[in-house]
Amino acid sequence: MLAINMADVISVIKSIAPQLIAIVTLFVAALVVMFITRKEKPAFRKLVRSLSWLIFGLGTVFCINLMLNGPLKTMITLATGRGVITESSLNDAKTLGEEISSEGIVLLKNDSALPIQKGSKINLFGWSSTNPLYGGTGSGGLNDSFPTVSLIEGLQNAGFEVNEELVKFYTDFRQTRPTVGMWGQDWTIPEPTIEQYNEANILENARNYSDKAIVVIARSGGEGADLPRSLDPNVEDTFVDGGTFGSKGIRYSDQKDDLDADKSYLELSNREIAMLDAVNKKFKNIVVIINASNPMELGFVNEYENISGVIWCPGVGQTGFNALGKILDGEVNPSGKTSDIFVYDLKNTPSYNNFGNFNYTNMDEFAVEDRGTSYNPSFVNYVEGIYVGYRFYETAAKENAINYAGYVQYPFGYxxxxxxxxxxxxxxVANDGNISIDVLVTNTGNTAGKDVVQLYYNPPYTNGGIEKASTNLVGFAKTKLLQPGDSQTVKITFAVEDMASFDEKIKKAYVLEAGVYEISLQEDSHNILDTRTFPVEEDILYGETNKRSSDMEVATNKLDDMRGNFTVLSRKDQFANLDEALKPPTDFELPADKKAAFLNNSNYDGKNFDIESDEMPKTNAGNKIKLVDLRGLDYDDEAWNSLLDNLSFEDMSKLVALGGYQTTTIGKIGKVQTVDCDGPSSINNNFTKKGSIGLPATIMLANTFNTDLAHSFGENIGNMASQMEVSGWYAPAMNTHRSAFAGRNFEYFSEDPLLAGKIASEAVKGAADYGVYAYIKHFALNDQETNRNYQLMTWADEQTVREIYLRPFEICVKKGKAKAVMSAFNHYGITPASASNEVLNKILRDEWGFRGMVLTDYFGAGGYGYMNADRGIRNGNDFCLTAIDAGYNYVKDKSATSMMALRKASHNILYTTVNSRAYAPENLDLGMMRWQVATIMIDIICVIAALLLAIKAWKNYGKRKALERSEAPIDTVGTDTSVADVDVIEENKNIDNE
Known part of the structure; x- marks a missing residue:
């Protein structure tokens, strides 16, 4: 999330402007003194000038100190971070990264091509074989401080020999991968022309080298931009700036023959097709490796008769390609399952027409400027409702609305x-509101391996009633390594209430409708192995007198204002409204009533929302209590009031304002700085540039379906973070894979909320084992990069929001005991996610029982026109992700309502941090940072030096003055100078030299 942004640079300069002005003023004053004393007697002139420059020097030192210990203190402290990861921990991370990849790489097709005999000679085709993808870009990128195991090295480490002529051919063609990142997008798909292959006789030479061919196809993705849906840059809406980190610099290189308007980035390019055509003619048993985190259109693998093996290998981190080599030679048995569905035509996915760039035409007065361009507020309609990913295809097939085989190539969980x-x-076995089912798994083959047990439920559906998908993942588990003939009984348990649906129209609550619930053991989302039935005799309403057991308060309608003016896809009458619901938007005007209520920084005034009954809280009480004394106490312990009474308005405003990559210090209560870092798969300190080993992309972790590995993932991150003296981890990210074209799908888990929530929960718990609080993000519905911080209004019905998009976060709070949340850039309807009382307070805190702190996403200069600390704290967002005065991140309103909100936000931040690793006895350091000690020492030296120089100047002045008084009368003849005068001049020179 951190990048050099000119607006932020300007904000930093503004923050130190008073000190810079003071330095310039002192300098000008010294020059003025030089000028006005030019005709004074030498002794006086020398004294005044010397003292003026001493004052300038001391004043400059004083101003620099004010800058360093004031506006720049946070950034300097972050930039001088300490901590080193031990070699043992790095080795553990390398091993874990390989283990995750070995269980997350998915074998999609195998017609006897795999495994390949160890030691075989291999031809690697496709430019990406020499420049593969290890993860994504942006805040989720890997730290380049550590070497990576390349794809070629991974195969060589497994004992394969690689055709070096092919390697040289590709590296000579191009050495570096195109940039797809926060500052620019080059969507070139590097691949030589078939003429270049033929000119170098590559294919014939390769066939002579070996009869084994592996083709590598890769697609990149990252923060700041969604993937293009057309490879022709002239097609409208190919790419829209994804926000402050996006870029207008879109490139497709000079591969003009690849610029095909009818193809998306997730299809084969023309050059790739030509290469595959040629390889298919020369080789049998071709293996294709898909090195991409976004599911591609893979229908081509069925069209080439000689493609007999396909492997999906998302970002492997820095060591995961070793696992690929071991899977190819059979040392490791693949056990990964798809965390997303693979379809033949991405243009026919339910969200396709309502994903991307849609701007309101009647909101000009609320437009924001970014790098010279004005952006109107934008919107996105979640027209598909709950029918996301496999839920749509399985349900539509059951209703005979689609021909499943014609749409789906590889199901979810495959x-x-x-x-x-x-x-x-x-x-x-039903007991105490839970359902348990034992599954006996037996390895009847000849190779040791692991497998995944998947349970789904199919609820009773009434035509036109509550929307329900026919297939819903309800539980899963990974077996241990089973030798041939071995068995393991896997128990899966889930709550009966987990099968309830949210009825936003009539009951306005979760309802478990009467009927027969089918609970199926399945190979994947489509293939059923066995089924049991669970009858429910009558409707169970989880209302006021019978809330869900996992809720602190009853869940009822709170998001009516999010429902947009569009048709939502419905199962009614076999998806009769399919074509109507999924068409592109036609209405680009925000309704008048919504526009009248819309607020951003141009028209928001917190005082208009002050509550008369609020009472001013105590401040500056002077109680002796310190923050460390409250470690381990309940959130509602009375001692918190004593501590909070000590805080001043300035203390709380600073705590809320400066939450960028840290929580700031408050000396009077012993609040130390805690450091927070980026990285869903690693720890990246954006200020020191230090980081950890990069583990595989989180989509790879989701593919493992292994919660134990997810816990180890979190533990490993937590351990490395603790060794780097980092207490907060900006992850895991668990937004839903609504579209295959979403730029950050690599760092989000899945299209399924249960899989995402359970894997993420274990990562959160693993990090917490080391006292590291994980910021679950981006809360919520931040499912596209396009317009993400251009006031993107997300419209969806409450059932959809609760069952699909909030569900992973709900699991992380309830099961993972998350203590930190990062809110999202987008809006819920007209309300920013960082200022939603309904979501941040009523749902997150009141319903789910969250006790912790909520941070904004990156708080850019000016808050992007809508982010606002005053508005945030009043609605449940506690502090701002910036280390500078970015405008609107400091609360200035001192009304009782504002002060109470500041107090609560401070409580949330202090509660979370005091219970983190930062306040463990072995880590607690209430002293000053080393750089601050250094500045004090420099100050002392400067003051002493200035005093000595001032004393010396005064003594010299006395000597000069004495000489001037002792001057003899000067007798001059013509231009001669008297002997006495010469003596005075010489003496003054000697004093000056001193």
Whole structure:
């Protein structure tokens, strides 16, 4: 999230402007003194000038100190961070990264091509074989401080020999991967022309080298931009600036033959097709490796008769390609499952027409400027409702609305193995509101391996009633490594209430409708192995007198204002409104009533929302209590009031304002600075540029379906963070894969909320084992990069929001005990996610029982026109992700309402940080940072030196004055100078030299 942004640079300069002005003023004053004393007697002139420059020097030192210990203190402290990761921890991370990849790489197709005999000679085709992808870009990128195991090295480490002529051919063609990042987008798909292959006789030479061919296809993605849906840059809406980190610099290189308007970035390019055509003619048993985190259109693998093996290998981190080599030679049996569905035509996905750039035409007065361009508020309609990913395809097929086989290539939860497993489903055991089912898994093949057990439920559906998908993941588990003939009984338990649906129209609550619930053991989202039934005799309403057991307060309608003016896809009458619901938007005007209520920084005034009954809280009480004394106490312990009474308005405003990559200090209560860092798969200190080993992309972690590995992932991150003296981790990110074209899908987990929530929860708990609080993000519905911080209004019905988009976060709060949240850039309807009382207070805190702190996403200069600390704290967002005065991140309103909100925000921040690793006895350091000690020492030296120089100047002045008084009368003849005068001049020179 951190990048050099000119607006931020200007904000920094503004913050130190008073000190810079003072330095310039002192300098000008010294020059003025030089000028006005030019005719004074030498002794006086020398004294005044010397003292003026001493004052300038001391004043400059004083001003620099004010800058360093004032506006720049946070950034300097962050930039001088300490901590080193031990070699042992780095080695553990390398091993874990390989283990995650070994269980997250998915075997999609295998017609006897795999495994390949160890030691074989291999031809690697495709430019990406020499320049693969290890993860994504932006805040989720890997730290380049550590070497990566390349794809070629991974194969070589497994014992394969690689055709070096092919390697040289590709590296000579191009050495570096195009930039797809926060500052620019080059969507070039580097691949030589078939003429270049033929001119170098590459294919014939390769066939002579070996009969084994592996083709590597890769697609990049990252923060700041969504993937283009057309490879022709002249097509409208190919790419829209994704926000402050996006760029207008879109490139497609000079590969004009690849600029095909009818193809998206997630299809094969013309050059890739030509290469595959040629390879298919020369080789049998071709293996294709898809090195991409976004599901591509892979129908081509069925069109080439010689493609007999396909592997999906998302970002592997810095060591994961070793696992790929071991899977290719059979040392490791693949056990990964798809965390997203793979379809033949991405243009036919439910969200396709309502994903991307849609701007309001009647909101000009609320437009914001970014790098010289004006952006009107934008919007996105979640027309598909709850039917996201596999939920749509399975349900639509059940209703005969689509031909499943013609739409879906690889279901959700799909993945092949080198061995064979059988699964036997036990009977349902219902007890205390939970359902448990034992599944006996047996390896009946000839190779050791792991497998995934998946349970789905199909609820009873009434035509025209509450929307329900026919297939819903309700539980999963990964087996241990099973040798041939071995068995393991896996128990999966889930709450009956987890099968309830949210009825926003009639009951306005979760309802478990009467009927028969089918609970199926499945190979994936489509293929059923066995089924049991669970009858519910009558409707169960989770209302005022019977809230869900996991809720602190009853869940009821709170998001009516998010429902937009569009048709939502419905299962009614076999998806009769399919074509109507999924068409592109036609209304580009925000309704008048919504526009009248719309607020951004141009018209927001917190005082208009002050509450008369609010009472001014105590401040500056002077109680002796310190923050460390409250470690381990309950959030509602009375001692908190004593501590909070000590804070001043300035203390609280600073705590709220400066939350960028840290929580700031408050000396009077012993509040130390805690450091927070980026990185969903690593720890990246944006200020020191220090970082950790990069683990695989989180989509790879989701593919493992292994919660134990997810916990180890979190532990490893937490351990490395603690060694770097980092207490907060800006991750895990768990926004939903609504579209395959979303730029940050690599760092989000899945299209399924249960899989995302359970994997993320374990990562949160693992980090917490080391006292590191994880900021679950981006809360919520930040599912596209396009216009993400250009006042993007997200419109969806409440059932959709709760069941699909809030669900992973809900699981992380309830099961993972998350203590920190990062709110999102986008809006819920007309309300910023960072200022939504309904979501941040009523749902997150009141319903789910969250106790912790909420941080904004990156708080750019001016708050992007809508982010505002005063508005945030009044509605549940506690502090701002910036280390500078960015405008609107400092609260200035001192009304009782504002002060109470500041107090609560401070409580949330202090509660979270005091219970983190920062306040563990072995880590607690209430002293000053080393750089601050250094500045004090420099100050002392400067003051002493200035005093000595001032004393010396005064003594010299006395000597000069004495000489001037002792001057003899000067007798001059013509231009001769008297002997006495010469003596005075010489003496003054000697004093000056001193």
């Amino acid at each position: 993945g092949l193995s080198y061995t064979v497993f059988t699964k036997e489903m036990g009977e349902i």
